[in-house]
Amino acid sequence: QSVLTQPPSVSAAPRQRVTISCSGSSSNIGNNAVTWYQQLPGKAPKLLIYFDDLLPSGVSDRFSGSKSGTSASLAISGLQSVDEAVYYCAAWDDSLEGVAFGGGTKLTVL
Amino acid sequence: QITLKESGPTLVKPTQTLTLTCTFSGLPPTTETGAMGVAWIRQPPGKALEWLAIIYWDDDKRYRPSLKSRLSITRDTSKSQVVLTMTNMDPVDTATYYCAHSPEGDFYDSSVYMSWGQGTLVTVSS
Numbered sequence: 174q175s176v177l178t179q180p181p182s183v184s185a186a187p188r189q190r191v192t193i194s195c196s197g198s199s200s201n202i203g204n205n206a207v208t209w210y211q212q213l214p215g216k217a218p219k220l221l222i223y224f225d226d227l228l229p230s231g232v233s234d235r236f237s238g239s240k241s242g243t244s245a246s247l248a249i250s251g252l253q254s255v256d257e258a259v260y261y262c263a264a265w266d267d268s269l270e271g272v273a274f275g276g277g278t279k280l281t282v283l
Numbered sequence: 284q285i286t287l288k289e290s291g292p293t294l295v296k297p298t299q300t301l302t303l304t305c306t307f308s309g310l311p312p313t314t315e316t317g318a319m320g321v322a323w324i325r326q327p328p329g330k331a332l333e334w335l336a337i338i339y340w341d342d343d344k345r346y347r348p349s350l351k352s353r354l355s356i357t358r359d360t361s362k363s364q365v366v367l368t369m370t371n372m373d374p375v376d377t378a379t380y381y382c383a384h385s386p387e388g389d390f391y392d393s394s395v396y397m398s399w400g401q402g403t404l405v406t407v408s409s
Contacts, residue, residue, distance in 0.1 A: 208395050223391065224391070271337075271346070275331070
């Protein structure tokens with residue numbers, strides 16, 4: 174049971190927009206920044222979004238992040254087949270004094 | 284360019300101690316605040332990421348509470364390595380183990396991992 178809750182899967186057609194939610198609590202998302210990772214099959218995770226909504230250099234601006242209260246969202250616009258991956262949210266948890274990861278959301282591009 | 288690479292046994296027996304080494308390059312030996320760190324994160328086959336531990340450049344350490352009694356993380360500056368030991372291994376500890384770099388800066392915290400190793404699969408079986 175992950176501390177951060179994500180939907181197991183989402184799907185959308187190419188060129189559409191999809192959002193992935195991440196629900197937490199006051200000890201994690203509510204009080205700390207949210208980070209998002211993309212994991213392609215058989216690969217190490219890749220940093221996608223940090224500090225709730227900042228993009229690292231080299232990440233497409235089709236990806237965006239947002240946060241409200243104890244929930245966060247990752248949005249992907251202009252979906253492409255290369256976006257098929259598992260997406261994880263993460264945040265520092267003050268109660269755990271460690272990093273909490275979500276359970277991951279598998280994105281399927283129809 | 285920052286690179287990290289994990290090394291260690293691919294197979295351990297139940298009750299044995301696992302020692303994994305993360306050899307890195309491109310990280311400075313010291314930083315202004317000591318807030319940079321290297322963490323270990325694992326992923327059981329087909330399952331989610333699970334954060335294990337982090338060591339900061341000021342030698343502060345944090346562990347996953349449920350595994351704290353079994354984990355130890357250390358840093359060898361001279362060898363550019365971070366070592367994770369996990370005692371009393373069990374088949375449920377079978378996973379790909381990653382080391383990852385957490386940078387220092389105003390917009391970074393310990394959930395931000397800019398660079399990752401390729402991961403090493405550790406199987407626990409008799």
